[in-house]
Amino acid sequence: MAPETPAEPEPMPAPAVILVQPQLAENVGTTARAMHNCGLGDLRLVEPREDWLGDKAVAAASGADAVLRAARAYPTTAAAVADLHRVLATTARRRDMVKPLTTPRQAAQTLGGVIAAGHRAGVLFGPERAGLGNDDVALADAIIEVPLNPAYRSLNLAQAVLLVGYEWFQAHGGPFDMAPPASDSPPATQADLDNLHHHLFRELEDCGFLRSEEKRPGMKRNIRNIFQRAGLSVQEVRTLHGIVKELRHGRR
Amino acid sequence: MAPETPAEPEPMPAPAVILVQPQLAENVGTTARAMHNCGLGDLRLVEPREDWLGDKAVAAASGADAVLRAARAYPTTAAAVADLHRVLATTARRRDMVKPLTTPRQAAQTLGGVIAAGHRAGVLFGPERAGLGNDDVALADAIIEVPLNPAYRSLNLAQAVLLVGYEWFQAHGGPFDMAPPASDSPPATQADLDNLHHHLFRELEDCGFLRSEEKRPGMKRNIRNIFQRAGLSVQEVRTLHGIVKELRHGRR
Numbered sequence: 001m002a003p004e005t006p007a008e009p010e011p012m013p014a015p016a017v018i019l020v021q022p023q024l025a026e027n028v029g030t031t032a033r034a035m036h037n038c039g040l041g042d043l044r045l046v047e048p049r050e051d052w053l054g055d056k057a058v059a060a061a062s063g064a065d066a067v068l069r070a071a072r073a074y075p076t077t078a079a080a081v082a083d084l085h086r087v088l089a090t091t092a093r094r095r096d097m098v099k100p101l102t103t104p105r106q107a108a109q110t111l112g113g114v115i116a117a118g119h120r121a122g123v124l125f126g127p128e129r130a131g132l133g134n135d136d137v138a139l140a141d142a143i144i145e146v147p148l149n150p151a152y153r154s155l156n157l158a159q160a161v162l163l164v165g166y167e168w169f170q171a172h173g174g175p176f177d178m179a180p181p182a183s184d185s186p187p188a189t190q191a192d193l194d195n196l197h198h199h200l201f202r203e204l205e206d207c208g209f210l211r212s213e214e215k216r217p218g219m220k221r222n223i224r225n226i227f228q229r230a231g232l233s234v235q236e237v238r239t240l241h242g243i244v245k246e247l248r249h250g251r252r
Numbered sequence: 253m254a255p256e257t258p259a260e261p262e263p264m265p266a267p268a269v270i271l272v273q274p275q276l277a278e279n280v281g282t283t284a285r286a287m288h289n290c291g292l293g294d295l296r297l298v299e300p301r302e303d304w305l306g307d308k309a310v311a312a313a314s315g316a317d318a319v320l321r322a323a324r325a326y327p328t329t330a331a332a333v334a335d336l337h338r339v340l341a342t343t344a345r346r347r348d349m350v351k352p353l354t355t356p357r358q359a360a361q362t363l364g365g366v367i368a369a370g371h372r373a374g375v376l377f378g379p380e381r382a383g384l385g386n387d388d389v390a391l392a393d394a395i396i397e398v399p400l401n402p403a404y405r406s407l408n409l410a411q412a413v414l415l416v417g418y419e420w421f422q423a424h425g426g427p428f429d430m431a432p433p434a435s436d437s438p439p440a441t442q443a444d445l446d447n448l449h450h451h452l453f454r455e456l457e458d459c460g461f462l463r464s465e466e467k468r469p470g471m472k473r474n475i476r477n478i479f480q481r482a483g484l485s486v487q488e489v490r491t492l493h494g495i496v497k498e499l500r501h502g503r504r
Contacts (some may be wrong), residue, residue, distance in 0.1 A: 039401045149291045
């Protein structure tokens with residue numbers, strides 16, 4: 001019997017991206033790239049005009065061709081969303097349709113709720129020039145509109161997918177390591193900073209810079225603040241010691 | 253003397269976008285488009301390799317060529333940021349540099365604070381393949397990293413600009429009208445819904461559907477909930493009245 005290994009935590013399933021009648025293979029490729037950026041993998045194509053596994057699409061996917069290879073084509077939008085419990089539609093122009101209007105940020109919350117409940121969700125994107133037709137929008141539960149410059153809201157296909165996917169990833173992409181890089185040199189301690197300040201002030205007093213007794217405390221505090229704020233590393237503190245020494249005692 | 257007209261509220265100034273050594277005019281064009289999407293207009297080019305006012309760039313800008321025409325070129329990154337008070341640098345790879353790390357969302361807050369204080373700010377973006385060199389990153393006060401799929405973070409130039417600009421617009425782009433479209437048909441009132449429910453229930457009782465006295469209240473409530481949730485318009489209520497009537501009394 002094989003020893004049991006602890007199960008890896010499953011990543012949260014992500015919404016499907018449904019491209020309705022994409023016209024250019026290149027745009028399917030750049031969409032795959034944007035999806036992979038955002039941890040999305042379920043690409044569905046309704047009546048794609050060009051081959052989404054051809055050279056143009058693969059080149060445009062720029063390394064994200066696994067998303068292209070996993071893509072499935074459907075004859076109708078209804079077929080592409082048949083297994084989904086919740087469908088949102090992206091549009092750039094307002095429709096004369098009574099549908100809730102949402103933003104990518106709000107949509108990420110909505111989709112997250114649906115998926116966390118064990119259901120499946122997807123987002124519809126229309127053809128490059130025309131956008132979604134009203135019959136396709138009618139299949140959606142709500143409309144996503146991206147808040148952008150009202151005088152210029154036109155996004156290309158991959159950019160629309162990127163913004164929706166970006167908000168998905170911000171909300172559900174898991175912890176993102178924002179720790180600064182592990183430096184070769186660890187951050188300086190307060191004691192390191194104290195030593196630097198003592199060294200600097202000693203030399204400044206010695207050369208007559210801190211002449212005025214009255215102004216000395218304020219001046220010292222101001223100088224200290226400069227280095228305090230800088231978040232110095234041990235190596236940088238060492239460099240500054242060297243600079244002070246050299247300025248004071250180096251060749252004249 | 254001309255009559256005084258009340259001053260239009262000035263839009264909040266926006267951060268500059270600085271492209272360092274952009275290689276392809278097309279990418280400068282798509283960047284201009286993304287900037288215009290996000291209400292950004294100050295484009296600065298450090299040693300651009302190709303003509304940013306040529307046909308390729310203008311075509312890629314897709315109507316946002318005013319941003320291209322207003323762009324200025326600089327011989328060095330230092331010259332391009334000389335008038336700015338706060339500079340952030342975008343990078344895809346971690347640097348062995350002690351710099352605060354921030355996200356586009358946090359950066360939008362930081363930049364907003366700087367600009368609200370009457371100062372100027374900008375964001376550096378590196379060349380397409382290589383990204384920013386360390387000397388350019390050293391000119392920045394902090395590094396912006398976009399939280400994306402850790403296994404695949406590569407964004408093209410315009411997409412990186414779009415995500416930073418998108419967050420700027422979400423935070424400072426002014427009120428975005430999320431009101432649903434003014435429909436030809438106003439939303440139904442509760443009285444309209446009551447009438448519809450009474451009509452439906454009368455017909456359902458008449459045809460024997462609500463037979464069980466015991467289950468009737470729950471069943472009525474469930475049916476009512478369906479239409480209640482749907483946010484019906486006056487026209488849609490009228491349509492539903494027609495459907496009920498037709499189903500019950502139409503040709504057999």
